[in-house]
Amino acid sequence: MSQHPEEGESSVNDETRAIEEVINAFMYYGKFGTEKILKTIQQMKLFSSSIDMISFFRNYPQDFQILVVNKNKEFVESMKQRIEHNHSILKMIANSASGMIGENHTKAFRIHQARRPTGEFLSKVLSTIRQICREWSSEGLPEREATFKPIIEELNSIFPTETERHNIRILVPGCGLGRLAHDLIEQGYTVQGNEFSYFMLFTSFFILNCCKEVDTFFEKPRVNFLFQVDQFTIYPYLFDKSNCWKSEDRLRGVTFPDKTLISSVTNRPNSFSMCAGDFLEIVKDTQFDAIVTAWFIDTANDIFKYIDAIYDALPENGIWINVGPLTWHFEDIAGEMSIELPYSDIMLRIRQKGFEIVSEKEIDSKYTVNRLSMLQNQFNCAYFYARKGGQKPQ
Amino acid sequence: MSQHPEEGESSVNDETRAIEEVINAFMYYGKFGTEKILKTIQQMKLFSSSIDMISFFRNYPQDFQILVVNKNKEFVESMKQRIEHNHSILKMIANSASGMIGENHTKAFRIHQARRPTGEFLSKVLSTIRQICREWSSEGLPEREATFKPIIEELNSIFPTETERHNIRILVPGCGLGRLAHDLIEQGYTVQGNEFSYFMLFTSFFILNCCKEVDTFFEKPRVNFLFQVDQFTIYPYLFDKSNCWKSEDRLRGVTFPDKTLISSVTNRPNSFSMCAGDFLEIVKDTQFDAIVTAWFIDTANDIFKYIDAIYDALPENGIWINVGPLTWHFEDIAGEMSIELPYSDIMLRIRQKGFEIVSEKEIDSKYTVNRLSMLQNQFNCAYFYARKGGQKPQ
CATH class of the missing domain: 1.10.287 (Helix Hairpins)
Structure with missing residues (x-):
């Protein structure tokens, strides 16, 4: 401590x-x-x-x-x-x-x-910097294309009419630095991001909102400040001494954000909110049309509670899309409860709970990888699209 | 402690x-x-x-x-x-x-x-079990094909006449469970393996020699005992609770050894010896025609000493073949000296020392990976073939 x-x-x-x-x-x-x-x-x-x-x-x-x-x-x-x-x-x-x-x-x-x-x-500070690259730089594009893009495409094929999407409320638990939530907003959906970690919350607030908060956080306030594409540079690989091909690789910078932020566009019919806190608390008594869990469900102490909470927060025929590995965050953490179930047992429980699995596939993706490193962690992720109640999707 | x-x-x-x-x-x-x-x-x-x-x-x-x-x-x-x-x-x-x-x-x-x-x-006991799979089971074949095979092929193309290979003395430092050393013996070379870890030494001794040691180590001595292919089974994935697709994956066994051991064949002209101890100590005052460092050089506290020792243990025109990443074993270990150089600086030093780099390439390989896990660590390894003295290879 x-x-x-x-x-x-x-x-x-x-x-x-x-x-x-x-x-x-x-x-x-x-x-x-x-x-x-x-x-x-x-x-x-x-x-x-x-x-x-x-x-x-x-x-x-x-x-x-x-x-x-x-x-x-x-x-x-x-x-x-x-x-x-x-x-x-x-x-x-x-x-x-x-x-x-x-x-x-x-x-x-x-x-x-x-x-x-x-x-x-x-180590959380260092991984926050890596997360900026993953979510908000062009360096992270391959990782976002691998697991965020299929989710967005799935939702867009379910809701093809963009002008009606503002009526669709989507929850993104464990939304990290908010990129997936942001890109869903961009597609017209009404989105609530949820995040527990202050490291992520502070950083996503900086990226998503500081253009609106110019008077409060800069030491010398700048008026009419707006984020520009690639305005900031960060150096995420300085301490990657192992598995390094050449010193210069450690010095290279990554610029962010890689695109104009949607928060700079006003008068949209859909809304974006960010909710700080424990997922299990914030979903109580709230309903969403879809819940999107990307690299999230393995943060559970008790995966059954997550499944129950997702079920309860969806209406009949509500959508759950999931992608990610099962690197149980609380495995071998002293004093923490942790149920490390295999994927097949989780799916058994999800079906029993009352979801119909519409589709299932495997997706290979890296996570906050330094692409110039000799070590490349690759995840073989589980992806599924499920509907509450087992009615055929519209 | x-x-x-x-x-x-x-x-x-x-x-x-x-x-x-x-x-x-x-x-x-x-x-x-x-x-x-x-x-x-x-x-x-x-x-x-x-x-x-x-x-x-x-x-x-x-x-x-x-x-x-x-x-x-x-x-x-x-x-x-x-x-x-x-x-x-x-x-x-x-x-x-x-x-x-x-x-x-x-x-x-x-x-x-x-x-x-x-x-x-x-954790060393668990990784010893994983190492048995990597080196001595068919499960480990893809990993051995990735980095052991190119070394053997390189040497065989330098020494194409099998009947003359017993005159070629090869050192394999950090030889683990001895598979690469064993396979070089099989090709006709005279090989000395070197290993520091008792976990590896005991296990390689068991695999390579117990068929000759039947009277001493079995509680009930068995006479004329010889290792048969796939005679033993071991369960390496029992505790892989994270990133598991289904429970049965954790239970699966792996058989070893995957081939008849060369040690059961007598009257070969080439010899095989195994030397326990620190590489820097055992190479002193010894000469080899070739030194093969596979997944080894990043075990150095001081990579310069390794380079010097390899140089000193080779004759003019002697061969050094290396493959592996640079996951420096002593990085961030308290009280340990560690020089975590990037690959390019190491190569600079190797050239300056007096080696000619005959060829260089990158090889992708996994290391003791559970192929059914959602997590697949992939290494982008550096491979080079060098000659002492910079004379053109024969």
Whole structure:
């Protein structure tokens, strides 16, 4: 467990503390990066002292010695610049969250005490950066085409008339940085995104809304600010030391967003809302025409509860589209309940619950992969389209 | 750190302790498996108590209720049997090691006190089982074809006359369970395998030699015992709860060895030796005609030392063939030196050292993958064939 900051006032509640922990993790990135660089330099020194540098370099022509030394200096300098740059982006994200959580944000900053976050939280900061690439850069296009596109196409074939789609309410649980939700809005649907992680919520808020929130989150407010395509750059691969073909691969930047955001277009008949919190809580007493679970169902402690909640939140003939692997998030996590069922048992339960499986297929997709790495994690995802009640689809 | 057993006698040295730790890990497998099953049962109970079982099952026809209950019972029973079976194989491996390390084995068993191994050691037992599949079952054929076959073909095209190959001495560092070394023997070369891990050494000894060691390691000695193709079965996927399509996938067995072992053929002109220990130590003052590093160079604390050692152990025009990714084993391991260079910097150093790169390519390969899992780790491996001294190959 990470240490809690001192309680500043009696009104500091658990949520404020949770927010402060996330903000602390975002804000620590610069220092984390510096630690990483220092470690590399120390290792190089360890290496230098472990051998006789003079005899080592005797093998090289003098030009080469200068090249190696300069190349390393240049590389470290490039790393530093990019770490600072990433840090400034993460700071913007942490600051912009005020537009989303208001008073809690102010309180969190008031009690904030800079400290080293847990390894888990640091790794969440790094994966947030990777998630920006996956969802909002052209680098992530192959991953989005693999699993988001089939969902959108399926829905569009069910609802072919675009002008009527604003009546179709779709829920996207675990929507991450909101790209799938956003692209469904673009197709005309009325969409509610749902997300539990503040790392994702703050970052999606920054990407989706900051153009409307110009006065609050920039240190120097800019009027009429609008996101432009590829306006921002982020460096997601700086610390990918293993499985690297060449140093330059680690330095490359990725621009985002890769398209003009729909939030900059006003007067649409359909609406977009984002709901923070636990999926099982937010679906209570709410109805949707379709629920789209992409890379989501394996976040369940108890998959049966997810199935029940989805069933309850759909009307007769309501649509459930799912895609993703089953990398159970709570497997082997101490103190957490976790039912790691195989796909076939889940489908058995889904059918028994009262869904008809209209179609089922397998889709291969990567997830937040560095395409230049020697390691490429590939998922063989389960995709299905189901209807509540087993009536034939319209 | 795992606890050390009490010192039984003054002659118990570090090596005996190290061996005892590995034997303890092998011997703990059965208990580890039982722990895993108990956890699953507890989780199912937690699940049962968290909902009203009667209303839960009301949704199901009675036949189905019986099916579910029986199916689970049957599954747990199948798991238990297979865990016991794996345990008996691992016990055979631990026992057979006496033929390899003699007195140290006896001492290790004398001081042995059964206890829970570290997580790292338990995970090494599980990966040893996966390694058996990779190297010695037909399940591992695609992985061996991907990276072992190109090496063998390269060598055979350099040394086309099989009857002369016994004069060619090849070193295979980090040879794991010895399959690549074995297959090179089969082609007629004289081969020395080298391995540091006792998990690998004990298991390769069992596979490669136990047919010659029948009197010492079986509890009931069997005379004239010889390994037959597919004689043994092992269950490598029992604990793959995530990314599983159906329960039966976890239960499936893999048979080994997938071929008649060359060690059962006598009177060959070429010889096979296996050398336990640190690669950097064992290559000192030894010469080989070729060194084959497959999935090995990223085990280095200091890759420069590996390059120097390979250079020193080869004659002018000597051959170095390498294949594998760069998943640096000591990255982020506290207290360990680690230089995580990208491939291009390694190649720069190799050329500077005095190798000519004859050919270079990329090879895609998986590594100890469960082919029925939703997760398929794919490596984009670097392959090169180099010659010491930069003379054109013959």
